[in-house]
Amino acid sequence: MTISKTQRKQTDVNRRQFLGTVFKTAAGVGLMGMGLGLYAKQSSKLPPQAIRPPGALPEDEFLGACIRCGLCVRDCPYEILKLGQLGDQVPTGTPYFTARTGPCEMCEDIPCIPNCPTNALDHALKDINKARMGLAVLIDHETCIAYLGLRCEVCFNICPIRGKAITLEYHHNKRSGKHALFLPIVHSDACTGCGLCEKACILEEAAIKVFPIHLAKGELGHHYRVGWKEKEKAGRSLVTPDIKHRYNLPEGVRYDLQGEGLIIEPKGGQEELPMSSNPLDTLNKGLENK
Amino acid sequence: MAREGVGAEAIEKKGWLKAHRWLISRRISQIGILALFLAGTVGGVWxxxxxxxxxxxxxxxxxxxxxxxxxxxxxxxxxxxxxxxxxxxxxxxxxxxxxxxxxxxxxxxxxxxxxxxxxxxxxxxxxxxxxxxxxxxxxxxxxxxxxxxxxxxxxxxxxxxxxxxxxxxxxxxxxxxxxxxxxxxxxxxxxxxxxxxxxxxxxxxxxxGAKSLVRVVADRRSECDDCMDCFAVCPESQVIKPALKGAGKGIGPVILSSNCTNCGRCIDVCAEEVFRFGTRFSKEKGDGINTEGSLGKKRAAEKPSANAA
Known part of the structure; x- marks a missing residue:
C-alpha cells in the first residue's frame, strides 16, 4: 500500500516534470514563432526600387514560392540580379534588380527562368515582351527635359519595345510660342518594366522610373464603364439614341462637335463685308502699308 | 601521466593525424563544398x-x-x-x-x-x-x-x-x-x-536518416577504459551510452540514435579505438577473438594506477 503510494507520487512528479518541460518548450517555441511571424510580416514589403526578375509571381505568392537558391542570379548573363541580404529592405535571399544601376536586358530566351525549381519565376512565360516586372512612370514633369522643351527622347529610343511601350506625343510649346514639345508617354499594355529607360535617363536622378505595377498603376472602379469604348463594342450608343445634338445658337452660327468647334457662317450665304465694322481697322490700314 | 585534455591520450597513442582524421575530413568536406560553389564567382569555373x-x-x-x-x-x-x-x-x-x-x-x-x-x-x-x-x-x-x-x-x-x-x-x-x-x-x-x-x-x-545504413559502431566496446573523452567531444553525447555501455543489457554496439551526426569525433578521440564507422547491422568484434578482449580488459585495469601516478 505504502509502496504503491510512493510509486504513484513518483509518477505524479515525473508527469508533472514532463508536462512542465513540454509546456515550457511549447511556450518558448510559440514565442519564437510569433516573433518570426511578425518579422516576416515586417520584411515582406519590397522597396519600390527593387524589381523582381521576369515571370516573378505576385509578391505574396512569390515569398511562398522562392526558396532563395539564387539559380536565377547565376543564370542572368548580364549579372544584374542580386539576392537580398540581411539588412537590406529586400526579403533575405530573394532575387531583385535595381533598374537605375542594372536594368533587365530582356533576353529573348529568358535564361533566368528555366532553372527556377519552384515556379517562383513562372516557367509559362516564354515571350519576354509579355513580362511585367514593373511599369515605367514618367514621374517628374518638372525636370524631364522633354517637358522643358528640349529634344531628348533617350528613353523613347532605348526602349526595347520602341514606339509601343513609350511613344512620343507632340505638343505646342506654350512658353516659347514657336517650338514643339516631344513628350514621352508610357503605355502599360506594352511596357515590361525592364528599366532600360530609367537607366538611360540623362538626369542626375531619373525622371522616368520603374515601379512595381501595384504602385505605378491606378485602377478604375470595377463598376466603371467608359462610354465611348462601350459604344464601340456595341456599335451604337448604349445610353441615349444617336440623334444629332441641337444647339441653341444665334442664327448663322453652328457648332461642329468633333472638328472645328464654333463656326460663324457668313450671313445670308454672302461673302463677308469688305470693310470691318470697327472704324479703327480702317484707320490703321494705311499705316501698315507705309 | 597527467591528462592534458580531451583526445590527448589518443594523440599520444595514435599520432596527431590519426586522432584528427575524421575532423580533418569533415573540414575538407565542408570547405570543399563551399569552394565548389565559390569556384564560379571567384575563379570563373562553374x-x-x-x-x-x-x-x-x-x-x-x-x-x-x-x-x-x-x-x-x-x-x-x-x-x-x-x-x-x-x-x-x-x-x-x-x-x-x-x-x-x-x-x-x-x-x-x-x-x-x-x-x-x-x-x-x-x-x-x-x-x-x-x-x-x-x-x-x-x-x-x-x-x-x-x-x-x-x-x-x-x-x-x-x-x-x-x-x-x-x-x-x-x-x-x-x-x-x-x-x-x-x-x-x-x-x-x-x-x-x-x-x-x-x-x-x-x-x-x-x-x-532515422533508419540510415551508415552508423558509428562501438564494436570494441570491451576495450573502453571509461576515459569519457568521447562523451566530452560528442555534440550529441546522449547517443553514445546505449551502444557503448549497453552490453550488459543486451543492447548492440551500433549507435542507432538518429541524432548521431556521424561526425566521427568519438572515433578520433578514442585512444583504445573502440569506435569505427560501420553499418546499422554491424556486430560486436571480439566474439570469437578472446585474446583481444582480455587484452583490452587488462589495459583498462592498468588505467587507474596510471592516472594515480
Missing part, C-alpha cells in the same frame, strides 16, 4: 551554381533541400520536376549515409558551433540554462506551421544555416550578426544549444 537550397551541378545534376521545398509546398507551391528529382537524390543520399551527415559534413554553421564547443572545453565554460533537446522538433513543426498560416517561407528569413552558406557564396550583408548570435548562444548560453537543441534543419535531417 561547377555548381545556386546554394544548398537548390543547386545545379555541371548543368545536369539538380539537388534540392527537402526541408525548404516542403515549406514551399506548404505555402502552396507546385515544384518542378527538377526540384523533385533533386529532393529524391538528396533524401536517398542521407537515408543511406545518415541524415545528420548534413550537419557534420556539409553545414557551414557546424564550424561555428564546433568552435564554440571547443572553447567551452578549453576554458571550462559552463552554463546553467537548459533547453530540452526535443525543442528542435517543436521548432521543426513551427517551420511547417508558419508557411501554412502566412503563405510565405518564414523560416528562411532567419535560418542561420542557409544564411551563412548563401552569405559566403552570394554576399553576407548583415547575416554575420545571426552567425555571431549562434556562436555566442552556444559558447555562453547553452551547451550545444543551436545544433543540438534548436535547429530545425538538423531535426529534419535526423528524421530523414
Amino acid at each position: 561547377i555548381v551554381k545556386g546554394n544548398l537550397a537548390s543547386s545545379l551541378t555541371l548543368d545536369v545534376l539538380p539537388l534540392t533541400d527537402p526541408h525548404v521545398l516542403l515549406q514551399a509546398i506548404l505555402a502552396g507551391v507546385k515544384p518542378h520536376k527538377e526540384a523533385i528529382i533533386g529532393v529524391v537524390l538528396v533524401v536517398a543520399f542521407y537515408m543511406l549515409v545518415g541524415g545528420r551527415v548534413y550537419c557534420s559534413w556539409v553545414c557551414p554553421v557546424n564550424m561555428v558551433t564546433d568552435a564554440a564547443s571547443w572553447l567551452r572545453r578549453k576554458f571550462g565554460i559552463r552554463s546553467t540554462s537548459q533547453i530540452s533537446r526535443s525543442t528542435r522538433y517543436w521548432v521543426l513543426g513551427l517551420t511547417f506551421l508558419l508557411p501554412l498560416i502566412t503563405g510565405s517561407i518564414v523560416w528562411e528569413l532567419f535560418n542561420p544555416v542557409s544564411m551563412m552558406f548563401r552569405g559566403i557564396v552570394f554576399g553576407m550583408g548583415m547575416a554575420w550578426i545571426i552567425i555571431l548570435g549562434v556562436f555566442v548562444f552556444d559558447l555562453f548560453v547553452t551547451k550545444e544549444g543551436w545544433c543540438g537543441r534548436v535547429c530545425p534543419v538538423g531535426a529534419f535531417y535526423s528524421l530523414v
